[in-house]
Amino acid sequence: MSSTFEQxxxxxxxxxxxxxxxxxxxxxxxxxxxxxxxxxLDIVFAIDKSFxxxxxxxxxxxxxxxxxxxxxDYFVLDKLCERIDELVAAKA
Amino acid sequence: xxxxxxxxxxxxxxxxxxxxxxxxxxxxxxxxxxFEGHFPGHPIMPGVLLIxxxxxxxxxxxxxxxxxxxxxxxxxxxxxxxxxxVEPGAVLDITANLVHDGSGFAVTSxxxxxxxxxxxxxxxxxxxxxxxxxxxxxxxxxxxxRIGLDWETE
Numbered sequence: 001m002s003s004t005f006e007q008x009x010x011x012x013x014x015x016x017x018x019x020x021x022x023x024x025x026x027x028x029x030x031x032x033x034x035x036x037x038x039x040x041l042d043i044v045f046a047i048d049k050s051f052x053x054x055x056x057x058x059x060x061x062x063x064x065x066x067x068x069x070x071x072x073d074y075f076v077l078d079k080l081c082e083r084i085d086e087l088v089a090a091k092a
Numbered sequence: 093x094x095x096x097x098x099x100x101x102x103x104x105x106x107x108x109x110x111x112x113x114x115x116x117x118x119x120x121x122x123x124x125x126x127f128e129g130h131f132p133g134h135p136i137m138p139g140v141l142l143i144x145x146x147x148x149x150x151x152x153x154x155x156x157x158x159x160x161x162x163x164x165x166x167x168x169x170x171x172x173x174x175x176x177x178v179e180p181g182a183v184l185d186i187t188a189n190l191v192h193d194g195s196g197f198a199v200t201s202x203x204x205x206x207x208x209x210x211x212x213x214x215x216x217x218x219x220x221x222x223x224x225x226x227x228x229x230x231x232x233x234x235x236x237x238r239i240g241l242d243w244e245t246e
């Protein structure tokens with residue numbers, strides 16, 4: 001079974017046409033990979049479906065806007081994968 | 093349909109909250125300024141307006157499901173297929189179903205048929221946002237009432 005990162009990287013690569021080898025755990029989805037907001041919606045949709053979760057994107061965005069969290073907390077891929085694993089665990 | 097006012101849905105034939113689907117009807121008008129340009133002497137319903145028709149049916153579906161608490165704005169069209177020409181007078185059966193209710197977005201699948209023949213279909217993505225002002229929500233509820241969308245029942 002592939003890791004969370006491998007699944008997420010595959011989704012990003014397919015959705016945003018970014019070569020898989022350019023996507024690393026340290027990549028920032030927006031700053032490094034240049035994913036725009038609409039592509040990010042498609043990515044979240046695919047992640048929601050693949051993992052059977054609902055990423056609380058609005059809550060995350062609000063937390064970043066209010067300074068309660070940094071964008072890196074959610075949009076650097078290893079952090080994003082940690083959040084996904086937490087959501088999957090909470091669902092079980 | 094009042095194409096010039098972007099009122100693409102004439103009536104809701106059914107809304108199924110549990111099944112997350114909506115069925116709607118619309119008749120393409122025999123005359124419209126749009127047909128004067130698309131095309132002179134050969135009127136055809138513009139494909140973008142068929143996409144808009146599917147988007148509006150989907151939008152009413154999302155509004156009904158969230159009980160008019162948030163407004164869906166069309167953000168993406170995928171796999172849009174326009175399978176045949178649609179002429180003035182065509183009676184359209186529009187169906188949309190919710191594919192995914194995300195955080196701040198929704199994805200629907202929509203299609204239009206006439207006399208049982210599939211005309212077009214698409215996967216649509218919407219951003220769902222708070223209404224920019226209360227009057228906007230009031231106006232959308234009035235539009236829903238106009239087309240007979242009964243969204244308050246279970």
